[in-house]
Amino acid sequence: MSYRNGRAVRPGKLLSCAAVGLALASMGGTAWGQAATQVAQAEEALEEIIVVGTRASLQSAIDRKKNASTVVDSIVAEDVASFPDKNVGEALQRITGVQLSRAFGEGESVSIRGVEPDLNRVEINGVSVLGGAGTGGRGADLRDMASELIKSIDVFKGFTADMTEGGVGGTVSIQTRRPLELKSTLFSVSAAGQYLDLQKDVTPRANVTYGDKFMDDRLGVLVNVTYDKVQTRGDFLRNTEWVALADFDNSPNKTRTVEGYESYATKASCSTITNSANRTSCQSQWNDLSPRIPRYGMWYRDDKRVTAMGTLQYQVTDNLDVYVDVNYNQRDQFLTDYNYSIDLTSAARMSLLNAVVDENHNVIELTTAATAPTSTTGAGNIFGSQMRGFDYELKSHYYTGGFNWNGDRLKINGFYSTSESTMNSDSNSVSISATVPSIRIALSDKGIPSFTFPTNFDPANPETYRNGGAGIQYRPEEVEVTEDAAKLDVDYDLDRWGLTVLEAGGQWRKTGSLRYAGGGYTALDGTVVPSANVTSNVALGTTTSGLTWSPQRLVDFVRAAASLTPQNFYKGYGGNIGNVPRGWMAPDVNVIGDWFDTSGFNHNLIREANGYAQIPAHDISEEVSAGYLKANFAFDVGDIPVSGNFGVRYVQTDVTATGALTRRERVVVGQTNTGQPITEIQTRGVTSVSINEKYSDTLPAFNISFGLVPDEVIVRLGYAKVMARPKPTDLVPSANCLYDLTGANEAENLLDTCSSGNPDLDPYRADQYDLNVGWYMNADTLLSASYFYKDVKSFILARTLVRNVDLFNDGDRFDVTMPINGTGAQLDGIELSAQTAFTFLPSPFDGLGASVNYTYSRAKDVGLVNSLDGSDLPFPGLSKHSYNLIAYYDKDEYNVRVAYNGRSKWLQAAAERSGNPVFRDGTGYLDAKATYRVPNSGLSFFVEGKNLTGEAERTTSGDDIRLGELAYSGKRYYVGASYKY
Numbered sequence: 001m002s003y004r005n006g007r008a009v010r011p012g013k014l015l016s017c018a019a020v021g022l023a024l025a026s027m028g029g030t031a032w033g034q035a036a037t038q039v040a041q042a043e044e045a046l047e048e049i050i051v052v053g054t055r056a057s058l059q060s061a062i063d064r065k066k067n068a069s070t071v072v073d074s075i076v077a078e079d080v081a082s083f084p085d086k087n088v089g090e091a092l093q094r095i096t097g098v099q100l101s102r103a104f105g106e107g108e109s110v111s112i113r114g115v116e117p118d119l120n121r122v123e124i125n126g127v128s129v130l131g132g133a134g135t136g137g138r139g140a141d142l143r144d145m146a147s148e149l150i151k152s153i154d155v156f157k158g159f160t161a162d163m164t165e166g167g168v169g170g171t172v173s174i175q176t177r178r179p180l181e182l183k184s185t186l187f188s189v190s191a192a193g194q195y196l197d198l199q200k201d202v203t204p205r206a207n208v209t210y211g212d213k214f215m216d217d218r219l220g221v222l223v224n225v226t227y228d229k230v231q232t233r234g235d236f237l238r239n240t241e242w243v244a245l246a247d248f249d250n251s252p253n254k255t256r257t258v259e260g261y262e263s264y265a266t267k268a269s270c271s272t273i274t275n276s277a278n279r280t281s282c283q284s285q286w287n288d289l290s291p292r293i294p295r296y297g298m299w300y301r302d303d304k305r306v307t308a309m310g311t312l313q314y315q316v317t318d319n320l321d322v323y324v325d326v327n328y329n330q331r332d333q334f335l336t337d338y339n340y341s342i343d344l345t346s347a348a349r350m351s352l353l354n355a356v357v358d359e360n361h362n363v364i365e366l367t368t369a370a371t372a373p374t375s376t377t378g379a380g381n382i383f384g385s386q387m388r389g390f391d392y393e394l395k396s397h398y399y400t401g402g403f404n405w406n407g408d409r410l411k412i413n414g415f416y417s418t419s420e421s422t423m424n425s426d427s428n429s430v431s432i433s434a435t436v437p438s439i440r441i442a443l444s445d446k447g448i449p450s451f452t453f454p455t456n457f458d459p460a461n462p463e464t465y466r467n468g469g470a471g472i473q474y475r476p477e478e479v480e481v482t483e484d485a486a487k488l489d490v491d492y493d494l495d496r497w498g499l500t501v502l503e504a505g506g507q508w509r510k511t512g513s514l515r516y517a518g519g520g521y522t523a524l525d526g527t528v529v530p531s532a533n534v535t536s537n538v539a540l541g542t543t544t545s546g547l548t549w550s551p552q553r554l555v556d557f558v559r560a561a562a563s564l565t566p567q568n569f570y571k572g573y574g575g576n577i578g579n580v581p582r583g584w585m586a587p588d589v590n591v592i593g594d595w596f597d598t599s600g601f602n603h604n605l606i607r608e609a610n611g612y613a614q615i616p617a618h619d620i621s622e623e624v625s626a627g628y629l630k631a632n633f634a635f636d637v638g639d640i641p642v643s644g645n646f647g648v649r650y651v652q653t654d655v656t657a658t659g660a661l662t663r664r665e666r667v668v669v670g671q672t673n674t675g676q677p678i679t680e681i682q683t684r685g686v687t688s689v690s691i692n693e694k695y696s697d698t699l700p701a702f703n704i705s706f707g708l709v710p711d712e713v714i715v716r717l718g719y720a721k722v723m724a725r726p727k728p729t730d731l732v733p734s735a736n737c738l739y740d741l742t743g744a745n746e747a748e749n750l751l752d753t754c755s756s757g758n759p760d761l762d763p764y765r766a767d768q769y770d771l772n773v774g775w776y777m778n779a780d781t782l783l784s785a786s787y788f789y790k791d792v793k794s795f796i797l798a799r800t801l802v803r804n805v806d807l808f809n810d811g812d813r814f815d816v817t818m819p820i821n822g823t824g825a826q827l828d829g830i831e832l833s834a835q836t837a838f839t840f841l842p843s844p845f846d847g848l849g850a851s852v853n854y855t856y857s858r859a860k861d862v863g864l865v866n867s868l869d870g871s872d873l874p875f876p877g878l879s880k881h882s883y884n885l886i887a888y889y890d891k892d893e894y895n896v897r898v899a900y901n902g903r904s905k906w907l908q909a910a911a912e913r914s915g916n917p918v919f920r921d922g923t924g925y926l927d928a929k930a931t932y933r934v935p936n937s938g939l940s941f942f943v944e945g946k947n948l949t950g951e952a953e954r955t956t957s958g959d960d961i962r963l964g965e966l967a968y969s970g971k972r973y974y975v976g977a978s979y980k981y
Contacts, residue, residue, distance in 0.1 A: 054890040054897065055780065055837050055849060062782045062835070069632070069645055070158030070703045070718050071770045071786060073097075077151045077177070088153065088174060093901050095155050096784075096833045096853035097170075099882045100901070104232035104301055105947060105969030113157060113788060114827060114857040114878030114906075115169025119724040119764055123164065124174040125325060127400055128509070130421040130481045151177045157788065158770050159720035161630040161647030161701045162489065162503055168724040168764050168790070179211050179220025180313045180321065185981065186211035186222070192942075192976025196231060197572045198969075199300075203229040205974070218315040223308075230303040235570050237448050237577060237966040239291035241914040242957045246347040248288045248355040248363055255361040256868050258285050259801075289868070289962065290350070290363035292914065294441055294449035295341030296580060298565060303333045320405045327398040335390040338565050340459075340584045342368065342439060342451060343384065348377045351438075362961050368439040375539075381433035381469045383459065385562070388429040389589040396421035414488035423479040426603055428589045432558055434459070434468040447956065447963025450579045460585045462558040466551045470558075471537035472592050474601045478516045485509040503630040503647070511622045513728045516606045519614030521660065521686035529612045532605035536596055557595050561587045573968045574950050615688050618732040619658040622725070626651040630701075637706075644704035651697045653725065657759050658690040659734030661808075666740045679742050689808065691733045691759040697723050712777070718770035725763045726796055730819045732757040735807065737814060754807060755799070758818040765794040780837035780849070785830070792825035797863055799911070822863035827875060829857035847891025854883040864907075867915040868958060876910060879903040879922070895931040900924060908955060916957040918964060923951050938980045946972040 057076045064074040073095045089107030093100035099111040109117035122129040156163065156171040163171060188209045193202040204227070211222035244255060252266065261282040264270050270282035306329070313323040343349060349369055356365035372380035402415030440452040457464055489505035520531020538549045567583035592598060607614055630647030663684045670678040701720035708715055735756035772786040797820050805816045835851035859875035866873050882903040889896045902924040909918040929944035950971055955964040 054888050054895060058835060058837070058849070058851070059779045062776065062779070064152070064154065065774065065782070065784075066714065066776050068154075070156060070160050071716055071772050071788075072157065073155045075150075075153045088150065088172075091150075091153065092155065092172065094851075094884050094886065094899060096786075096831045096884075097157065097829075097855045097857075097882070098155060099877070099879050099903050099906070101877075102953065102969075104234050104299070105972065106230075106232065110172070111877040111879075112155065112167070112169035112172075113790070113829060113831075113855070114859065114875055115790075116875075116877030118727055119168040121164060121167035121171040121724075122174070123171070124327070124398070125176060125400065126164070126173075126415065126487060127398055127417045127419065127485060128164075128483055128511075129174075130396055130419055130483060151175045157786075158703060158716075158718040159699075159701050159722050159768070160645055160703060161628040161649045161699070162505060163649075164507060165626065165649060165651050165697070165699060165722065166724050168722050168766050168768075168792070176224075176309060176311070176325075177211065177222055178313055178323070179213060179222040179311055180217070180315060182211050182213060182220065182222075187981040188978060190976060190978035192974045194230070195973045196233060197971045197973075198233040198235065198568065199231050201231055203231050205229070205976070220311070220313040222311045222313075224310075225306070225308045228303075228305045228307075230301070230305065232301045232303065233970060234297075234299040234301075235573075235968045235970075236295075236297035236299070237570075237580065237963070238293070238295050238297060239443075239447060239449060239963050239965075240293040240295065241291075241912055241964065242289045242362075242916055242962050243292045243345075243914050244284055244287035244289055245344075246288065246290075246350065246352060247283075247286045248290075248352055248366070249357040249361070251286065251288075251357075251361065253361075254285045255288055256285060257870055258282065261285060288357050288361045288363050289957075290344060290366065291441075291443070291449060292345055293341050293343060294451070295339055296569065296584070297340070298336075298338040298569060300336040301333060302335075303331060305332075306330045319407055320403065322403045323401070325398070325400040325402075327396075327400075329394075329396045331392070331394040333390070333392040333394075335392065337386075337388040337390070338584075338586045339384070339386040339388075340581070340586070341384050341386070342441065343382050344368070344441075346377075348373075349379075349382060358961065360959055360961075362959060364443045364961060366441055368437070368441070370437045372435045372437065375435070375469060379437040380435050383436045383439065383453075384431055384433040385459070385584060385586045386429060386431035387586045387589050388427060390425060390427045392423070392425045394421070394423045409493040411491040411493075412489070414486070416486045417484070419483045419485075421479075421481040423477070424603075425477040426601075427473075427475045427477075428592070428601070429473045429475075430470070430561070430587045430589050430592050431472075432465055432468065432470050432562065432587050434465045436464075443961060443963070444576070444578045445961065446576075446954075446966075447961045448578050448580070448966065449963075460564070462555050462562065465558045466555050467540070468554065469538050469540070470549075470554060470587075471535070472589075472596050472598070473536075474532075474534040474598070475518060476532050476603045476606045477518070478606055480512070480514045482512045483509060498633050498635040499631050500634050500643075501632040503632070504628065506627040507624075508626075509622075509624045511624075513618065513620045515617045515619075516614060517617040519606060519609070519616075521615060521662075522683070523612075524663065524685035524687055526685070527612065529614065530605065530609045532602065532609070532614075534598075534600045558587070561591045561595065563588065570968055572950060572970060573952060575952065577966075615660040615686060616658070617660075618729055618734065620728040620732065621656045622728075623654045624651060639710070641707040641710055642704065644702070646702045647700070649699040649701070651699065651723070652694070653696070653763070654692070654694045655731060655759070656690060656692045657728070657731045657733055657757070658688060659732040659757065660686050661689040661733070662686050662736045664736070664738045666738060666742055668742050677742065681738065689733050689735070691808070693731075693759050695762065697721075697763070697765070699723065712775065714774050714776065716770065716772040716774075718768075720768055721765070722768055723763045723765045726761045726819075730757055730761055730796060731759050733759050733808070735816075737807075752812075752814045754805075754814045754816045754818075756807060756816055756818045758816075758820060761796060761819060762794045762821050764792065764796065766790045766792040777836075780835075780839065782833070782835055784833045786832075787828070787830055789828040790826065792827065793823060795822040795825045795863060796820070797822040797910075824861040824863060825859060825875060826861055827857065827859045827878070829855060831855045844891060847889045847894070849888050849890065851886040852884065854881070856881060864910045866917050866958065867911060868917070873910055873917055874907050876907050879906040881922075893933045893935055895933065896929070898926070898928045900926045912964075919956050919958060921954040921956070923953060924949065925951050939977065940979075941977045942974070943976075944974045946974075 060076040061074045092098050092110050097113045100107045101109045112120050152175045154173045191206045195202050207226045209224045213220045264282050267286045273279040309327045311325050315321045351367045369378035372378045398419045400415050400417040404413040436457050487507045492502045494502050518531050518533035522528050562585050565583040565586050569582050628649040632645045634643040666681050668677045669680050699721045703718040705716045735754045737754040739752045769789045775783040799817050800820050801817050803815045804813050807814050833853035837849040839846050862875050864873035885900040887898050904922040908920045926948045927946045931940050931942040933940040952968040954966045956962050
């Protein structure tokens with residue numbers, strides 16, 4: 001649903017009615033089925049009815065859940081193809097307990113049972129999916145995996161000892177087709193045109209799949225290629241962040257508390273503090289919260305993606321087959337970002353007069369400064385228009401060789417894989433700014449900013465920039481993520497003492513993450529290594545890069561380089577956005593070479609400059625060795641069949657992390673007339689620093705199921721210890737340290753300070769418990785209820801001040817702001833799901849079917865604190881409520897599917913740059929797809945739509961008025977055809 005209704009619809013009544021309806025329909029279906037049993041048996045000899053399409057895929061998913069070794073939910077190939085979904089993430093959102101995060105309207109990453117994406121494992125054919133594009137996250141970007149590749153997806157919420165560790169929330173296991181499984185030649189081709197209502201162009205998407213067997217069916221070949229040209233756009237209304245810069249209302253009540261100054265009850269009492277910096281910190285507790293940079297933005301993304309996978313499989317003997325998988329992904333993207341903004345980053349930019357402050361100390365109306373003392377204070381260059389261009393290339397490839405040996409009682413399988421993902425990016429930006437006094441800024445009741453300019457200022461008139469400014473930037477980046485892995489599993493059929501299979505195995509993985517981002521430093525010996533980053537700003541009347549900029553030259557530049565953006569800002573959005581422009585004037589990065597010196601835009605400097613190596617932003621190597629033992633069992637207790645497994649997994653992790661240490665020194669540079677020392681902070685240099693850490697984990701797991709009604713009502717219980725490793729960037733010892741050399745350190749026993757990562761972080765560790773009851777009423781029908789509980793023993797908190805830390809293991813001690821381990825978080829929740837096909841209805845309504853699911857999650861004792869008001873924060877990524885409502889019709893030539901996915905408000909980040917939490921409002925997305933299958937031809941035509949209700953994504957800093965961002969990505973439509981042979 002649209003944000004204009006405030007938040008997603010409460011799911012309770014709707015879901016309960018739907019679930020009751022499904023249950024009654026299912027029981028009705030059972031009765032009808034019993035009444036028709038004799039007829040069906042009589043006809044069975046005459047005609048075999050083959051169920052295909054959506055209904056068949058849902059039957060297969062039910063069967064996989066029923067026979068799983070732990071708590072799991074599944075999607076199979078036809079089901080994915082039937083969804084109005086184009087990548088793995090969007091398919092996963094339909095599973096109970098899975099919550100999807102979006103970027104530009106596309107599914108990007110998933111939380112499982114409220115656990116954030118970085119704490120879940122995603123693998124394809126057992127091989128880790130490389131995540132984060134090297135930015136330091138472990139969560140996989142699911143946009144790169146086209147749904148056409150998939151045979152099945154299993155979301156393991158429980159854990160067994162033979163599973164690769166790394167998923168506190170769960171494990172997403174993706175399987176692709178194997179060519180020797182084919183019963184006949186497979187050939188399919190599909191093509192579609194896609195249209196976004198915020199854009200004008202229709203772009204193509206196409207897939208070709210071919211598979212066959214040769215040499216008496218001993219050699220199999222399967223190739224799958226998807227090409228996707230995606231044009232997406234995001235329109236943004238932003239306040240960016242909320243900051244406490246000034247006391248507008250002079251209220252006696254505090255806006256917030258600052259650590260160390262809680263005991264000061266009045267602002268006046270702070271005046272007794274002699275140190276000016278400490279006095280300001282104390283007084284800031286009465287400062288009101290105001291937007292940091294109110295602005296509007298348009299992001300255009302032109303994305304070309306190729307996803308390809310090829311498999312060769314050969315049956316060497318009746319017992320042994322070998323295979324080779326090659327998976328290749330490439331994304332070429334150019335992203336354009338337009339920004340239209342007002343700079344409110346300091347109190348000097350605002351007037352304290354005529355401001356309107358609400359009861360929660362939020363500034364909802366203000367006027368900017370009336371004068372411009374300098375070009376960077378007051379009204380100086382306060383208004384700006386900017387264009388950024390990101391040229392981005394991402395390539396990833398996975399090579400796997402493996403074997404399967406199946407004897408009478410012994411089974412052995414294994415593989416070796418090597419994977420690499422590389423990202424290269426060059427971003428340019430150009431901005432123009434104007435000195436504009438007394439701009440009135442007002443926020444709507446939902447925090448949307450609107451600007452009222454003085455009558456003599458026109459932001460679309462180049463002449464108004466005569467006394468303003470302009471500037472360009474260049475920011476290159478390179479990333480490499482690699483993994484080599486080997487795995488061996490051995491199964492032995494025992495069938496003795498109630499044990500059915502004994503399993504053992506081992507695994508080795510070595511992962512690397514390397515990132516360069518501009519670089520540039522001064523070594524401790526004084527050697528200067530230039531940065532690859534370039535910044536060039538115009539200062540009127542001075543010479544910049546050999547060019548002297550006069551006011552007239554600036555006007556000429558704006559006239560030549562700027563033009564109007566598309567005039568359809570927020571087109572199609574149904575909510576109230578107030579008085580915002582439909583477009584604005586912005587400069588163009590493509591013409592800056594005619595006006596600025598861009599010879600320094602050199603990507604080659606990112607790794608080496610002037611013969612010296614750059615220090616990477618991070619360089620992390622992680623080696624993991626694991627082994628396990630597991631036993632499966634099955635026996636009867638009376639008339640109740642019992643089965644399950646127990647085992648233990650041992651894992652050792654060895655991490656080497658390298659980063660840059662920036663050394664700054666506070667030194668005495670003189671003294672005042674009264675003899676007081678004058679100090680300043682000087683940057684002495686940057687050096688590389690590396691730290692190695694090792695830790696191990698023992699992970700027991702136990703799962704058991706009871707057939708209370710054999711083959712119909714199954715109860716599952718599970719227990720396991722699970723772990724997930726910290727984000728690489730939390731581990732990197734990159735530090736910015738201030739050494740106090742003024743003498744005060746020794747005299748007052750003050751400690752030097754640092755801001756750093758934390759190589760000593762323990763991983764996330766948790767004990768998890770699962771209870772699931774499933775009623776498998778017939779092949780089409782399932783009622784399922786689950787309760788889960790996760791006792792998180794080791795948790796990672798956001799950057800926190802820790803005193804007296806031996807950061808570099810060399811005896812020197814610092815007060816360090818860094819991520820630390822917390823303890824005590826508990827998560828639990830309930831999952832309910834129901835699905836059925838209404839086959840008992842008279843024709844043509846017997847093609848109808850439905851599926852609903854709902855998840856309730858909560859967290860306690862998380863240990864995260866809201867820096868604004870000191871209140872406890874929820875677990876990141878956790879929505880208390882999430883749900884899916886799916887209806888379909890699948891019969892003969894027709895297949896129609898409508899899916900609605902909803903989730904309630906959740907915490908996106910515990911703290912952004914200004915220290916505020918970031919909450920994301922609840923959302924609801926409606927997607928639909930209709931297919932017509934031409935009889936007896938293999939040809940089908942389809943039309944589908946995504947985000948049909950025009951939903952927008954909204955973030956706040958807690959209060960509803962305290963808008964961070966409202967993002968609208970439009971509605972997307974597809975029309976296409978496919979052919980299968």
